Amino acid sequence: MKELSKRTKTFTDSAIRRMTRIANQYDAINLSQGFPDFDPPKEILNRLEQVAHEDFNQYAITWGAQNFRDALAKKQSKYMNLDLDSNKNIVVTCGSTEAMMSVCDPNDKAIVFSPFYENYGADTTLCGANPIYVPLHPPVFNFDKEELENAFKQNPKALILCNPSNPCGKVLSKEELEYIASLAIKYDTYVITDEVYEHIVYAPYKHTYFASLPGMFERTISCSSLSKTYSITGWRLGYCIAPENIIEQLKKVHDFLTVGAAAPLQEAAVVGLEFSDAYYDELQKLYTHKKDLFINGLKELNIPHTEPQGAYYVMVDISEFGYDSDLDFCVDLIKNVGVAAVPGSSFFKEEENRYIRFHFAKKDETLLAALDRLKDMRTKMSYKKTVG
Structure with a gap:
């Protein structure tokens, strides 16, 4: 049969949405695909x-x-x-x-x-x-x-x-x-x-x-x-x-x-x-609160991360674990820790393997539950190199 489209042959499935499917499979807390778990207005x-x-x-x-x-x-x-x-x-x-x-x-x-x-x-x-x-x-x-x-x-x-x-x-x-x-x-x-x-x-x-x-x-x-x-x-x-x-x-x-x-x-x-300015002011306050809750939690756990200026994502540095593949790390994180993230390499054109992306557009109890699970990240995740 004739070859299918060459233009789309190199496409892969979305890494973001793949992480959601795996998270669902293992009943993990999904901080990968960026959608809230709270109701619209x-x-x-x-x-x-x-x-x-x-x-x-x-x-x-x-x-x-x-x-x-x-x-x-x-x-x-x-x-x-x-x-x-x-x-x-x-x-x-x-x-x-x-x-x-x-x-x-x-x-x-x-x-x-x-x-x-x-x-x-x-x-x-x-x-x-x-x-x-x-x-x-x-x-x-x-x-x-x-x-x-x-x-x-x-x-x-x-x-x-x-x-x-x-x-x-x-x-x-x-x-x-x-x-x-x-x-x-x-x-x-x-x-x-x-x-x-x-x-x-x-x-x-x-x-x-x-x-x-x-x-x-x-x-x-x-x-x-x-x-x-x-x-x-x-x-x-x-x-x-x-x-x-x-x-x-x-x-x-x-x-x-x-x-x-x-x-x-x-x-x-x-x-x-048709909402008034007050809605957008409250939205900014809501996400500032969620950012502070999650980022402060990462700081308390001594998990290295970047500081978001906008949106609702944070990049976490996983270099200490020594994985050759951040995708493998994210799959292991779902299976062993019960929290889903997106491998950072899916966002970079450069060779970049040290970041994973979490999002914090979740209820407070969801973020606190995720942080509670992340407490055990260093004991439940394998290290691929000697630490220290």
């Missing part, structure tokens, strides 16, 4: 219950129900400090991973910071583009200006910018973003942002929307979703914000990729988009 759930008995069970407008886009435009205009038109500047998507298809052609190049959310590499491959990886240097995960400009000199069509960053929790400063913006102008490059953690940032750090910088709206596709902000990761409601000429292209790509996001879920989520 009751206002959204109550509206969903009503919607089930109303007339929202057929297709919505392909690029998003009008009232959903109107509510989204109002909210994001305020937070992004932009004047957004719901009909000209927004496409509602199934999740937020469709944008690159409207920008890159086969053999184009796209800059990707490493570590990166694993979908970025696959998305680049699916549209036939070639990624240029630029390292974010641990443990602070800053980029080197010379390394970044060298990447821009290779004439990329786009740069993918995850801010706040999954997996490392880096929040790019306004000065760092302005430097990226200067290169985007100098080398005529589009910027595709993933800002899904826009409301989960820890003091004193602040989130700056890239499209809000001078001259950047015209060349930026701002991607996000409702998943993390409203604890509805399973709803798969995403969106792209961009200038009208880009949105018209995105509408066509979205129409043929996924047709449209779920109509009942859009209707139910409108109430969330």
Whole structure:
């Protein structure tokens, strides 16, 4: 029989979702795949219950129900400090991973910071583009200006910018973003942002929307979703914000990729988009509390880790155990300790085997139970080298 797609032949299954399956198999506490174990806001759930008995069970407008886009435009205009038109500047998507298809052609190049959310590499491959990886240097995960400009000199069509960053929790400063913006102008490059953690940032750090910088709206596709902000990761409601000429292209790509996001879920989520500032203030306080609880627990256990500035992930250094494979370590951690993490190598282009990623978007009792199990990590895990 003829060979299947060469473009996708090198794909593996998602390491993140694989860890969830193994965690379920061994009844481990799942701190791998980043979804909460607590309920979404009751206002959204109550509206969903009503919607089930109303007339929202057929297709919505392909690029998003009008009232959903109107509510989204109002909210994001305020937070992004932009004047957004719901009909000209927004496409509602199934999740937020469709944008690159409207920008890159086969053999184009796209800059990707490493570590990166694993979908970025696959998305680049699916549209036939070639990624240029630029390292974010641990443990602070800053980029080197010379390394970044060298990447821009290779004439990329786009740069993918995850801010706040999954997996490392880096929040790019306004000065760092302005430097990226200067290169985007100098080398005529589009910027595709993933800002899904826009409301989960820890003091004193602040989130700056890239499209809000001078001259950047015209060349930026701002991607996000409702998943993390409203604890509805399973709803798969995403969106792209961009200038009208880009949105018209995105509408066509979205129409043929996924047709449209779920109509009942859009209707139910409108109430969330209309929340006051108080909701986002409380969300920041909630995740600051969870970060402090979990990070302080790691400190008490003397488990080395990075310090997240945003998002809800922490990278833990497992160098002391001497494993050649962080994947093997994560599987053993599930089996022997009962806590699931993601192998850090799945996020890095560089040879990197010393980190695993935990997330802390869980109930307090879940995080405390995980920390209780991690107390025994050094006695229950095998050391692959002599310690000391």
